[in-house]
Amino acid sequence: xxxxxxxxxxxxxxxxxxxxxxxxxxxxxxxxxxxxxxxxxxxxxxxxxxxxxxxxxxxxxxxxxxxxxxxxxxxxxxxxxxxxxxxxxxxxxxxxxxxxxxxxxxxxxxxxxxxxxxxxxxxxxxxxxxxxxxxxxxxxxxxxxxxxxxxxxxxxxxxxxxxxxxxxxxxxxxxxxxxxxxxxxxxxxxxxxxxxxxxxxxxxxxxxxxxxxxxxxxxxxxxxxxxxxxxxxxxxxxxxxxxxxxxxxxxxxxxxxxxxxxxxxxxxxxxxxxxxxxxx
Numbered sequence: 379x380x381x382x383x384x385x386x387x388x389x390x391x392x393x394x395x396x397x398x399x400x401x402x403x404x405x406x407x408x409x410x411x412x413x414x415x416x417x418x419x420x421x422x423x424x425x426x427x428x429x430x431x432x433x434x435x436x437x438x439x440x441x442x443x444x445x446x447x448x449x450x451x452x453x454x455x456x457x458x459x460x461x462x463x464x465x466x467x468x469x470x471x472x473x474x475x476x477x478x479x480x481x482x483x484x485x486x487x488x489x490x491x492x493x494x495x496x497x498x499x500x501x502x503x504x505x506x507x508x509x510x511x512x513x514x515x516x517x518x519x520x521x522x523x524x525x526x527x528x529x530x531x532x533x534x535x536x537x538x539x540x541x542x543x544x545x546x547x548x549x550x551x552x553x554x555x556x557x558x559x560x561x562x563x564x565x566x567x568x569x570x571x572x573x574x575x576x577x578x579x580x581x582x583x584x585x586x587x588x589x590x591x592x593x594x595x596x597x598x599x600x601x602x603x604x605x606x607x608x609x610x611x612x613x614x615x616x617x618x619x620x621x622x623x624x625x626x627x628x629x630x631x632x633x634x635x636x637x638x639x640x641x642x643x644x645x646x647x648x649x650x651x652x653x654x655x656x657x658x
Contacts, residue, residue, distance in 0.1 A: 416630065422623035426616075431627045434612060441608035444517040445600070446593040448524060449531035453539065453589065456532065460540035465547045479544070482537025487599045491530045498526065510605040517606075527604045531593055539585055546581040550574050584640060591636030 403411070415421050421431045463475045499507040505525045511517055517524060550556060551574060559569050598610030609628050616624035 412626075416627075421627045421630075424616075424621055424624055426619050426621045431623050434624060435609065435627055435631070438607060438609045438612045441511070441517045441606055442594060442597050442601070442610060445524060445527055445531065445597055445606065445608060446590065448528045449535065449593055450586075450590060452528060452532035453536040454586070456536035457539035457543060457585075460536060461543040461547055464540060464544045465551065476544075479537050479540045482534055483541045485534055485537075487530055487534060487596070488603065490533055491526070491600065491603050494526050494529055498529075508605045511607070527597075527600045527606060530600050530603075531597065535589055535593065539589055542585055543578070543582060546578050547574070550577045553577075580644075587636050587638070587640050591632050594632045594635050 412422065419432055423430055424434060427434070460475065460479055464472060464479055467475055495507045498504045505522055507526070511520060511523060556569060556573050559573055564572075594609070596610070597606075597608055598614050600606070601608045601610040602614055609631070612624065613628045615621075616628070
């Protein structure tokens with residue numbers, strides 16, 4: 379008689395899969411085992427492919443990091459320009475700049491991607507609509523394939539950053555020592571570098587940390603839309619297949635980037651607080 383394969387539910391109930399994945403151990407033992415694996419660079423094995431999670435992350439990290447760093451390089455100066463224009467730009471242009479900032483921050487990445495593809499790819503033919511990298515080729519060798527994904531990430535990020543940073547800039551430029559410097563006739567560049575930038579260093583660093591972590595974690599939509607095999611696409615696939623070790627590792631990586639940036643921002647805040655008291 380031909381044997382009928384047992385359903386997965388029966389295997390789980392029998393404890394075979396539980397024992398194979400180590401899920402039959404007590405909770406604290408499983409947590410300590412996972413934590414030791416994370417600290418030693420071995421966060422587990424994929425439930426779907428059976429490969430070490432560290433290998434899967436390492437294979438995709440180059441694409442995501444290249445995409446995130448390029449988007450950060452575009453979004454940071456654009457954020458500074460938009461925030462400054464919203465606060466210190468010509469008065470007649472400030473409402474329009476603030477409207478662009480608010481609207482840009484609210485746009486979903488899918489809408490930005492569709493608009494860029496319709497404009498720069500279908501309309502002008504400057505870039506390919508799909509960014510599938512050739513196997514084994516480093517992503518930085520094909521900037522034409524990264525242009526649309528980078529812009530899709532950078533433009534909403536710059537608007538979001540400007541929306542948060544403009545309040546800090548407005549608070550600093552309204553302080554008495556900045557106005558006193560303006561009355562003494564100091565050049566705008568000197569006021570900017572001597573009085574404004576040191577005071578906004580801490581909130582700007584915090585914002586940079588959140589943006590960088592959001593870029594690392596937020597590449598999922600962009601990589602899926604443009605066909606890039608990065609950590610974001612890996613995360614989407616792992617979530618759809620319930621590959622918990624992979625989901626944990628990718629999410630932990632993005633959280634670690636944010637925490638590291640926030641610690642750096644706190645250090646900058648302690649450094650600038652003394653300068654703030656001296657200026658007052």
